[in-house]
Amino acid sequence: MATEESVQVTRYKYSVAWSAEDDEYLATVAEFPSLSWLAESQATALSGMLGLVRSAVADLSRAGEEVPSPFATRVYSGNIRLRVSPQKHRDLTIKASEQGVSLNRYLNELL
Template sequence: MKHDHFTYRISWSPEDGEHVGLCAEFPSLSWLDKSPEGALAGIRRLVAEVVQEMTASGEKVPDPIADRSYSGIFKVRIPPAAHRTLVIQATEEGVSLNRLVSAKLCA
């Protein structure tokens, strides 16, 4: 079932005083429950229902993040001064700019 591949997250909601279940592919959906297990079960059921409704009405269901292919390459635009600063830092550390920025992003 496609909805089993979606990215689910459970966190505590201080505002609601309950655990909230979320799905990254469906940011408008959430489920509150007293237990984290209940929040996960609830959001999974809700997503399954929404996927079923979308499929029945011919809407495109989002591809699960986990099932997508990633190249490992993305481009980011930064101000020229920040670019220069990063090049200097990379040079001083004896690493490539790519390795420096990758390390900063993954830290």
């Protein structure tokens, strides 16, 4: 049976892509941007990265440091605060008005 720690590790956001520079597959994980793993196959790259993340999580836990929670299990409010210059704010408000929508809706459509 999987431990809570290993289940969490499998819920992180992994990516495996070909690296022309390294001539191998490169595995990364979004929650730990400083970690990567190179291998000759996609499956081996992912497997190596899972092991590396398990080790990193164990090290952080032993040291009493915070272990990042997976993006997939985090709670999001749906609110994003963004600071722009007053000029940019005015320009966006004008464009939203020209479209006949609120600034919030206009920005949502841009995103």
